[in-house]
Amino acid sequence: MAKILAIAEHKNGKLTDGTLELCKAAKAIASALGAEPAAAVLGKDDSVAKEVAKYIPLVFSVTNAALEKYTSDGYVQGVKAVVESQDVKGVLISHSYDGVDYAAKVAMAINAGIVSNCNKARIDGGAVIFTRNTYNGKIQEEKKVNTDKFVATFEKGAYDMEPAGSPGTVTAVSASIGAIRTTVKGIIETMAGAVDISQAKIIVSGGRGCKDADKYKEFIVSLAKKLGGEYGASRPVVDSGWTDAARQVGQSGKTVNPDLYIAVGISGAIQHVAGMKGAKCIVAINKDPEAPIFNIATYGIVGDLFEVIPAMLASL
Amino acid sequence: MKIAVCLKQVPDMESKFKIVDGKKIDESQIAFKINDFDNYAVEAALQLKEKLGGEVVIVTCGPDRASKDIRQAFAMGADWGIHVNDPAVESGDNFVVASVLQKAIETIGGVDLVLTGVQAEDDQAAVTGVMLADLMGLPHCTNVKKLEINGNNLTVNRELEGGFNEVIEMSAPAVLSIQSGINEPRYPTLPGIMKAKKKRLDVKKGADLGVSPKSKTDFIKMFFPVSEHKAEIIQGDPATAAAKLIEKLKTEAKVI
Numbered sequence: 001m002a003k004i005l006a007i008a009e010h011k012n013g014k015l016t017d018g019t020l021e022l023c024k025a026a027k028a029i030a031s032a033l034g035a036e037p038a039a040a041v042l043g044k045d046d047s048v049a050k051e052v053a054k055y056i057p058l059v060f061s062v063t064n065a066a067l068e069k070y071t072s073d074g075y076v077q078g079v080k081a082v083v084e085s086q087d088v089k090g091v092l093i094s095h096s097y098d099g100v101d102y103a104a105k106v107a108m109a110i111n112a113g114i115v116s117n118c119n120k121a122r123i124d125g126g127a128v129i130f131t132r133n134t135y136n137g138k139i140q141e142e143k144k145v146n147t148d149k150f151v152a153t154f155e156k157g158a159y160d161m162e163p164a165g166s167p168g169t170v171t172a173v174s175a176s177i178g179a180i181r182t183t184v185k186g187i188i189e190t191m192a193g194a195v196d197i198s199q200a201k202i203i204v205s206g207g208r209g210c211k212d213a214d215k216y217k218e219f220i221v222s223l224a225k226k227l228g229g230e231y232g233a234s235r236p237v238v239d240s241g242w243t244d245a246a247r248q249v250g251q252s253g254k255t256v257n258p259d260l261y262i263a264v265g266i267s268g269a270i271q272h273v274a275g276m277k278g279a280k281c282i283v284a285i286n287k288d289p290e291a292p293i294f295n296i297a298t299y300g301i302v303g304d305l306f307e308v309i310p311a312m313l314a315s316l
Numbered sequence: 317m318k319i320a321v322c323l324k325q326v327p328d329m330e331s332k333f334k335i336v337d338g339k340k341i342d343e344s345q346i347a348f349k350i351n352d353f354d355n356y357a358v359e360a361a362l363q364l365k366e367k368l369g370g371e372v373v374i375v376t377c378g379p380d381r382a383s384k385d386i387r388q389a390f391a392m393g394a395d396w397g398i399h400v401n402d403p404a405v406e407s408g409d410n411f412v413v414a415s416v417l418q419k420a421i422e423t424i425g426g427v428d429l430v431l432t433g434v435q436a437e438d439d440q441a442a443v444t445g446v447m448l449a450d451l452m453g454l455p456h457c458t459n460v461k462k463l464e465i466n467g468n469n470l471t472v473n474r475e476l477e478g479g480f481n482e483v484i485e486m487s488a489p490a491v492l493s494i495q496s497g498i499n500e501p502r503y504p505t506l507p508g509i510m511k512a513k514k515k516r517l518d519v520k521k522g523a524d525l526g527v528s529p530k531s532k533t534d535f536i537k538m539f540f541p542v543s544e545h546k547a548e549i550i551q552g553d554p555a556t557a558a559a560k561l562i563e564k565l566k567t568e569a570k571v572i
Contacts, residue, residue, distance in 0.1 A: 139541075312562060
């Protein structure tokens with residue numbers, strides 16, 4: 001039977017949440033297509049493959065010393081070996097930092113079309129139709145491949161995490177791993193020793209809408225202090241050097257779960273939302289009524305932050 | 317060092333978007349600009365040129381309007397460019413664009429480094445740069461946050477989740493997708509803007525490059541997202557709305 005193959009992502013022997021979401025996606029898509037859900041695990045041994053088998057009935061394990069650390073060349077060769085030796089119809093990969101690094105290369109290697117950064121999939125006439133965010137999340141589109149096989153990457157949270165069940169089978173797939181043209185020298189932490197905002201009960205975060213470093217300080221930092229909380233930022237604020245990287249909330253920064261998160265001048269791109277959607281109460285202040293942040297906020301004010309924040313400070 | 321930078325022109329994402337027939341956006345009210353991530357790639361290329369010498373070539377697929385932003389990169393300091401202006405390419409997918417970029421870069425000859433942004437702000441795909449590397453047969457790295465070159469040896473930091481970077485070594489030629497925040501993109505100077513007008517810009521069709529790739533994906537439709545959850549929008553002038561919000565946070569949400 002044709003297979004829908006989820007590629008596991010793991011770091012230091014631990015599976016990412018995205019991998020469990022892909023197991024759920026593989027089951028949903030396979031069941032709608034009349035195909036079989038499966039996973040592929042690449043690593044130096046099959047210990048992680050056995051772990052993945054708790055979530056999906058069929059696991060293909062490619063083991064090789066060269067696969068101990070993620071590299072795009074190693075992963076593409078490993079995935080290609082599984083696709084070529086099994087009847088694989090579709091390959092699912094997390095739209096994570098690693099996933100983005102190799103998914104398109106897998107598509108090229110197996111001559112498949114790729115639809116990336118998807119948040120949903122449905123079946124229509126035997127074809128998988130993918131939904132994805134475009135235009136900074138303001139518009140969605142539907143796409144499908146016109147090739148025999150497909151590759152799709154899914155954004156974090158697109159599916160719920162598959163719960164563990166009775167263990168499936170692990171089948172070894174042999175692959176000779178050839179040239180790997182990149183060498184991993186190590187991992188460094190870019191926020192070491194800095195403030196940790198992840199434990200704060202109240203966080204006020206500013207975005208691009210704050211205009212400059214002085215205004216960020218005058219409006220965002222002041223409101224955070226008045227509320228007895230911490231101040232945070234979206235990516236553009238940190239990129240522009242208005243505050244430290246340690247205060248960045250989102251996929252590439254901190255994940256926070258405060259009681260109150262106030263997002264000021266932040267549009268609500270998925271990368272930011274990934275880091276704060278667990279907040280109990282979310283307030284969005286933005287002049288653009290169509291900003292996606294209003295879709296996840298509890299309360300919203302559509303207005304100029306330079307007028308709204310002084311008014312909030314006056315009411316406190 | 318000869319560096320090609322792939323640049324895309326995209327709408328300003330704060331524009332008010334209108335969809336025409338579920339197929340495309342209405343461009344009449346949209347302002348276009350350089351894709352933010354590509355701006356960082358241009359700056360990274362210019363800094364390398366200043367340090368090591370060589371030239372920076374801009375390569376763009378896009379309609380007539382895109383020439384404005386190629387010239388913007390010229391005004392920042394890029395030397396010359398190739399503009400593939402072809403409706404057949406414009407309607408193609410990422411694979412088509414990557415195939416055309418590969419051929420265009422091939423015509424430059426002797427390119428040591430290809431830089432792209434991590435993704436385009438409009439289609440948010442993050443696949444074209446990786447496909448381009450594959451088509452060129454070159455190693456690549458995505459989400460580059462730091463870049464050092466010593467002869468042919470590249471040391472790059474690849475951004476990961478949660479504030480971590482992976483340090484990677486590889487050899488040029490290579491394709492790197494540049495992440496925002498790696499540098500501070502410069503603004504064009506007035507003399508730069510004057511010079512930009514005279515810089516060489518070769519306009520080509522896919523046929524001129526001997527390439528007519530076919531899309532591997534089909535676009536079906538576009539639409540505005542329907543959220544199951546919408547924020548309770550607090551109405552009124554700033555003072556009224558702010559006071560109501562504070563009251564709700566105290567008594568309804570009980571979070572302050």
